[in-house]
Amino acid sequence: MKPGDHPDFYRLAPPPGASRDSTIRLDKEGRFWHDGERVEHQAMEQALRSWVAVHPDDGRPILTNGYDWCYFQVDDAPLFVSALHVRESGTTLVLFDGTEELLDPSTLALGADGVVYARARGGTLEARFSRHAQTQLEPLLVEAEPPTVSVGGKTVVLPDRRRAG
Template sequence: MPRAGFYTVESGKISFRRDGNWYSDDERIDNPRIALLFSQSIKRNPDGSYYLQVAEERASITVEDTPYVVKALEDDELGGFTIVLNDDTREPLDPAALEVGNANVLYARVKGGDARARFLRSAYYHLSDHFESDDGGRFFVILKGHRYPLGDTPASNA
């Protein structure tokens, strides 16, 4: 009897794309339990590449932009937000750590500042009610009575 594990999917190319979905070759993985398992199993090699590790099984993956996405925002009842990531973890939104990347994509620093998470459209629109601009064309997010500038993203995809 063959061992259970990644041997069935290892033959395909597994990727996490900027739309927040997992793919095997070019077919989207629609099973939410598998997608969650994959999102909770992401690890990073010292060279910056990524892999999945479930028990002792490992499979190389391609991460198109970031290994995490902000899939939702929850009001924290204190005037701020809690972000919900694709691995179902929740973290307080740090408005000072928001960054704007290419094509005006919004990112947040997550996992203690060790990683970035790309905002999916629904989360971005939820937060956009708190955006403001000044006469100089600079944008800010207003939370808890404070105004936080939206800075440019550094070149790193960390």
């Protein structure tokens, strides 16, 4: 059992001399930065991607490995969609940490800059589509204006992100 499995894990004070706030930042392209420097180590960046979660009490994005946690800054969305798998059995999002989950088409929205977003991790976090993932929506596109997709028999007009959910 990891400490993160304990119900009070996110309510415990940080270790002595430490803070729950960090200088880690996730930019709008899905790259991590620490103390203003780009996280270049591939394994570290992959670990950070896999640690993205939401604080259960205040809803802020956190990084947690089950043994410790901290808040981090998010320039846009805390998750990114790297690819989309469109299959007869369903459409799945491939998130930037390599995990896959079923796309809930009712969570799709369109940002002011034309970028598509969806909810992921049980609807708890927003995920920004990469350019590559966004092009993979093409087989699902029913109408270009307004942007309308058909996923699993559901036709959805993509709402403006600012007004969606």
